[in-house]
Amino acid sequence: MKSSLCALLCTSVLTAAAITGCGTSRLHTASVDHLTPRQDRYVVILSLDGFRADYQGRCTTPNLDAMDKEGLAGCFRPSYPTLTFPNHYSMATGLYPNNHGLVGNEFWDERGAHYRLGDRKAVEDPSFYKGEPLWNVARRHGMKSASFFWVGSETAIGGQHPDRWKKFNDKVPYTDRADSVLSWLNLPAEERPHLVMWYIEEPDHTGHHEGPESPKTLRMVEKMDSIIGYFRNGLAKLPIHKQVDFILVADHGMQSFDRSRSVNLADYLPIDSFEHVATGPFTHLYPKKGYTETAYKILKNVPHISVYHKNEVPERLHFGSSPRIGDLVLIADLGTQIFFRPQGIPKDFLHAGHGFDNKNPEMYAIFKAVGPDFQSGRKITNPIPNITLYPLVCRILGLQPGAHDADEALASSLLKKTK
Structure with missing residues (x-):
């Protein structure tokens, strides 16, 4: 797949700013269908950090298994380097780390400024972030968005945050995060976000300290499965549940160190x-x-x-x-x-880590999608570049995306064919 192209899809000021973030990649105008914002659709994306693609097959995961029967199942190939911040922002922008600015979890930029995880001032500095993230695309179309800890959402990129967002705090219980997302989806229509992106830092944390083969890591995987079940049970009780596409992703896998x-x-x-x-x-x-x-x-x-x-x-x-x-x-x-x-x-x-070449299956990440726009019981065998999430979400919501590196045709092929 020729996935090194940036697609120039609109001429707004924000998108023009995103184009300057495409490094030395050539820009092309992608030929896509005219998209109209879909007020009848909602997209919820949950990222489970470090959820290796093969974890599910080694655990008891009834809720993930149910998603496989009801929707689309596959795996994501993370962008290189296979690290947390670069890949979450790649999924949010459709750009490779080379082009969106977060080239690692630690780097020095053109100003000599130092970016690293844990440095609150750096993480909140918009100068480090390029591209047009999904929440800015939604705002450009008059659609509301919300984020619970997604990388980049704590920063005023292009002067903008999602309409609702949180500063990262790993003390917030996972069910509380799910409850917040459900409460946002239950707001009055004029306040309700059509795009919600939320994040849980497991099973990455446990995997680092225990290793991907450890029973403790696999028990954490099962705990994440229970959180998915908790969220989906709550979602099923909302009036709009049949209008919601729920997409489950991860940023990378995990590998034991020798x-x-x-x-x-x-x-x-x-x-x-x-x-x-x-x-x-x-x-x-x-x-x-x-x-x-x-x-x-x-x-x-x-x-x-x-x-x-x-x-x-x-x-x-x-x-x-x-x-x-x-x-x-x-x-x-x-x-x-x-x-x-x-x-x-x-x-x-540390027992294990990531950041390795993305050709290794141990770095592959979970990807599932269930809802009105996805065919039930469909399995994708080849790993999907994680930047594909960007045009996929834009197509569901009827949004014209900003400049990106993803394959529009691949994104379209993941959706259920309409008659």
């Missing part, structure tokens, strides 16, 4: 030869002037990693042209963790 294959770059390179470093299964380095080639030659001989000049990253990853990416990109072999620590590898070593 400590014996860990790579400490400090064993090979002087750390003071770099301006910045960001490490993990996905690592990118910002060498000081004149040191790039020396570091590259050394790293070519380091086991369990592949090193690339940023402009030589494999084309299938759609990554490498953003000025925010370090000059050297390191891709760890599956299961390898990369550090840059002169003091040695830490003792509190």
